[in-house]
Amino acid sequence: MKNFLLLMVCLIPILFSKAQAQTIPLLDGKTGIKGAYYKDLDNDLDQFVGTWKWVDGNSSLLIVIEKRIQVYYPYGNLYKDVLIGGYQYIENGISVVNTIPMMNNIYSSPYSYSIVGSSILDSNDGPPCAECLPTERRVRLFMDDPEREYIPVTITLRHYGGDISVPGQDPPEFIHMVMRSDSAILPTETSPTWIRVPRQEYTLEKQ
Numbered sequence: 001m002k003n004f005l006l007l008m009v010c011l012i013p014i015l016f017s018k019a020q021a022q023t024i025p026l027l028d029g030k031t032g033i034k035g036a037y038y039k040d041l042d043n044d045l046d047q048f049v050g051t052w053k054w055v056d057g058n059s060s061l062l063i064v065i066e067k068r069i070q071v072y073y074p075y076g077n078l079y080k081d082v083l084i085g086g087y088q089y090i091e092n093g094i095s096v097v098n099t100i101p102m103m104n105n106i107y108s109s110p111y112s113y114s115i116v117g118s119s120i121l122d123s124n125d126g127p128p129c130a131e132c133l134p135t136e137r138r139v140r141l142f143m144d145d146p147e148r149e150y151i152p153v154t155i156t157l158r159h160y161g162g163d164i165s166v167p168g169q170d171p172p173e174f175i176h177m178v179m180r181s182d183s184a185i186l187p188t189e190t191s192p193t194w195i196r197v198p199r200q201e202y203t204l205e206k207q
Helices: 002-020 026-031 100-104
Strands: 023-025 037-039 050-056 059-073 078-091 094-098 115-121 138-143 153-161 173-181 202-206
Touching: 023 026, 026 037, 026 078, 026 115, 050 173, 059 100, 059 202, 078 100, 078 138, 115 153
Parallel strands: 023 037, 037 078
Antiparallel strands: 050 059, 050 202, 059 078, 078 094, 078 115, 115 138, 138 153, 153 173, 173 202
C-alpha cells in the first residue's frame, strides 16, 4: 500500500505537467481547458496577417494584423495562437482614430489590443456567407475603440484572392469585413452608440 501511494505521488506531477502542455487545435478553442495550448495547426490565421486598406474618396480604413504564438490568456489560464492588430480611420482627409501605435506596447492581456481574437469560423457559423466554400474558414475578432470601450464590437473577416496558380503574377488579396455589436450599456444618455469607425461592410486590399 505504501509503495502504491509513493508511486501515485510520483506520477501526479508528471501527469499534471503533461496536461499543462496539452496541445489542442485552435478550431476547438471553445473547449477552454485550463493549461492547454490552442495551436493554429492548420495555419488558418496566417492568411489574415498583413496590412489591409479600404479607400473611398478622401476616406480610408487601414488595418494592420499580426499573428502572435502561444499567447497567455490569464482569464482562462490557457494559451492560444492569436491575431492582434490596430487600425486607422480617416474621414475626409482627417484622422479620426488611430490605434496602430498601440501594437508596439506589451500588455499582460491580449484583450488590451484594439483588434484581437482567434475564433475560427467554418461555413456553418454566422454571419451567413453565401459566397463561402464548404471548406472555407473565416475568423471572428474583437474591435475596440479606446474612447468607447463600453461598445462591444466584433468583426468577421473573410480572405479571398491571391491565386498564385498563374506563374509570374502577383494577384491582389482582399479581406471582407462585417461588423457587429451586442447591446452596449451607455455611460450616459448622450454617449455615442457606435465606435468611430462607421458601421458598414468593408473590402480591404492587402498592401
